[in-house]
Amino acid sequence: MSSPTRTALITGIGGQDGFYLAHQLLAEGQRVLAAEDPSRPLEGRLDPSLVGRVVRVRWDAGDPAAMTALLRNEQPDDLYNLAACSSGRGMHDDPVAMAELTAGAVARTLEAIVAAGGTTRFCQASSSEMFGLADASPQTERTAFRPRSPYGAAKLFAHVLVDTYRERHGVFACSAILYNHESPRRRAEFVTRKVSHGAAAIGAGRAGALRLGNLDARRDWGYAPDYTRAMHLMLAHDGPGDYVVATGESHSVRELCELAFERVGLDYREHLRVDATESRSPEAVPLVGDATRLRDMLDWRPSVDFATLVAMMVDADVAAIHEGSS
Numbered sequence: 001m002s003s004p005t006r007t008a009l010i011t012g013i014g015g016q017d018g019f020y021l022a023h024q025l026l027a028e029g030q031r032v033l034a035a036e037d038p039s040r041p042l043e044g045r046l047d048p049s050l051v052g053r054v055v056r057v058r059w060d061a062g063d064p065a066a067m068t069a070l071l072r073n074e075q076p077d078d079l080y081n082l083a084a085c086s087s088g089r090g091m092h093d094d095p096v097a098m099a100e101l102t103a104g105a106v107a108r109t110l111e112a113i114v115a116a117g118g119t120t121r122f123c124q125a126s127s128s129e130m131f132g133l134a135d136a137s138p139q140t141e142r143t144a145f146r147p148r149s150p151y152g153a154a155k156l157f158a159h160v161l162v163d164t165y166r167e168r169h170g171v172f173a174c175s176a177i178l179y180n181h182e183s184p185r186r187r188a189e190f191v192t193r194k195v196s197h198g199a200a201a202i203g204a205g206r207a208g209a210l211r212l213g214n215l216d217a218r219r220d221w222g223y224a225p226d227y228t229r230a231m232h233l234m235l236a237h238d239g240p241g242d243y244v245v246a247t248g249e250s251h252s253v254r255e256l257c258e259l260a261f262e263r264v265g266l267d268y269r270e271h272l273r274v275d276a277t278e279s280r281s282p283e284a285v286p287l288v289g290d291a292t293r294l295r296d297m298l299d300w301r302p303s304v305d306f307a308t309l310v311a312m313m314v315d316a317d318v319a320a321i322h323e324g325s326s
Contacts, residue, residue, distance in 0.1 A: 007074065009120075011035040011059060011109075012082030014045035016185040017125065021080060021228035022050055033074060035059035035083070061105035064112055071116035078121045078235045081109060084155070095150035102154035103161070110165040110173065121172040121235045122162070128179040128220070128246070128287050130156040138290040141177070141242050159242075166240055174234040176227070179246035179289045182309060183224040184316030191253060192221065192313060195260045200317035202271050203264030211273045215254040220288045222247045223304035233298040246289020247302050259307055263314040 008025050012018045013034040022032050032054040036042045042056060057074065060066050061083070071079075084102045106124060113120050129152035130145045147153045165171040186193040191212070198210035222245075230245045254268075261268035294300045304312070 005029060005031050006077045007031040007033065008078040008080065009033040009035055009057070009059075009071075009074070009076040010054075010080045010082060011061070012084065012125075013050070013054065014042055014047075015082060016183055016187070016224050017082045017181075017228050019047050019050070019185055020183070020225040021082070021231065022054055024225070024228060024232060026053055031055065033057045033076060037061060037083075061101070061108060064108045064115070067108060067112035068115040071112055071120060076120050078123070079109070079113070080123045080125070080231060080235075081106060082125045084125065084151075098150045099154045099157070102151065103157040106158035106161055110161055110169075110171060113171055114165070114169050118169060118171055121240075122165075122174070123231045123235050124158055124162050124173070124175045125231070126159045126162075126175040126177045126242075127152065127155045128177060128244075128289060130159060130177070131287060134285050134287065137285040138246075138248060138288040139244065140290045141244055141293060163242070172235075172240045174231075174240045175242040176231045176234060177242065177244045177246075177289070178227055179220040179222060179244070179287070181222045181224040181227040181245075182313065184313050185224070186313070192256065192310075193317075195253070195256050196310065196313035197317045198271075199257075199260040199264050199266070199268075199314055200321055202261075203266055203318065204321050206321060209271050209273050210257075211275045212253060212257070213275060215257065215272075215274065216252055218250045218252045218286050218288075220246045220248070220250055220286075221256075221306060221309065222302055223309050226300075226302050226304065230294060230298070230300050233294075233300055237298060241293075241297070243294040243298070244289045244291050245294060245300075246291045247306070248288060248290060249306060250286045250288045251306050255306075256310060259310040260314050263311050264318065 025032050034054040034056045036056050131139050132146045132148035132152050147156050159175050162173045162175045166173045182192040201207040227245050257268040
C-alpha cells in the first residue's frame with residue numbers, strides 16, 4: 001500500500017528558490033501549494049513550467065485568521081517560507097517594510113501553524129547576513145550574530161522566532177542559514193547575474209563594458225538547487241534544527257569575472273570598469289559558512305563547484321541573447 005501524498009506549501013514560489021524547490025517536490029510526487037498574496041498576484045511571476053502543476057492558494061500574510069483557516073483546510077505537511085524583501089543592494093531600503101514582510105509575516109505564520117493544530121512542519125529561509133560583522137570565520141550555527149543591515153536584522157528576528165516556537169510550542173520548525181546561492185534564474189541586480197549577463201552581452205557584441213564595485217569582495221557562492229534540496233532534507237529529518245547551508249569556499253568578484261569572461265573567450269580586464277559607488281564596505285572577516293552539521297546530520301553535499309556554476313550561468317545568458325530573449 002503506497003503512502004499518502006505529502007502536501008507542501010511554498011511562499012515566494014515566484015523566485016529562484018521557489019522555482020527549484022517546487023520542481024524538486026513535484027518530482028517526488030508531492031502536491032505543491034503556491035502561496036499567492038492578494039496584493040501581489042502570481043500572474044506573470046509563476047514560471048510557465050509550474051502553471052497547472054501547482055495549486056495556487058490565497059495566502060494573506062497579514063491576516064492570521066485566514067492563514068489559520070487555509071492551514072486547517074489544506075493541511076499541508078510542510079511549509080517552506082521563501083518570501084522576503086530583497087537582499088543585495090536592497091538590504092537597506094524601507095526598513096519598516098523589511099521588518100513587516102521578513103519578520104512580522106514569519107511570526108503570524110508560526111502563530112497560524114499553532115492555531116491550526118501545530119502539525120505542519122516549517123522551514124524558514126534564513127540568511128548569512130545575520131552574521132554581518134562576524135568575529136570568526138568560517139561561521140557555524142554557534143557563531144554570534146551581528147547583522148549590519150535592516151535585512152539582516154529582520155532575518156535574525158525571524159530566526160529567533162523559529163527557535164522560540166520550536167521550544168515553547170513544539171512546532172517542527174527549522175532555519176536554513178543560507179549563504180549566497182546562484183543559478184541562471186538569479187535576478188539581474190545580484191552581482192553574479194550582473195557578471196554572467198555582462199560577459200555574455202559583451203561577448204555577443206551587445207555591450208562594451210561592465211561596471212562593478214570592489215573586485216576583491218569575497219563571498220561563499222553555491223548552487224541554488226543544492227540549497228533548496230537542503231531545506232527539503234531538513235523537513236524530512238526525524239527532528240527539527242537549524243543548519244548552515246554553504247560551500248565552505250570563498251571566492252572574489254575578481255575570480256567570478258575572470259571565469260565568466262574566459263567562458264566567452266575574453267579577458268575581463270579589458271572590459272571592466274570599477275565604480276566605487278557600487279561598492280559595499282568590506283567585512284572584518286569573510287562570510288564563509290561551515291556546513292559540517294548539515295553534512296553529518298543530513299548527508300548533504302554540494303553538487304556543483306564554483307567554476308561550473310559560473311559557466312552554467314554564462315552559458316544560459318549566451319543562449320538567451322542568441323534566442324533574442326535578453
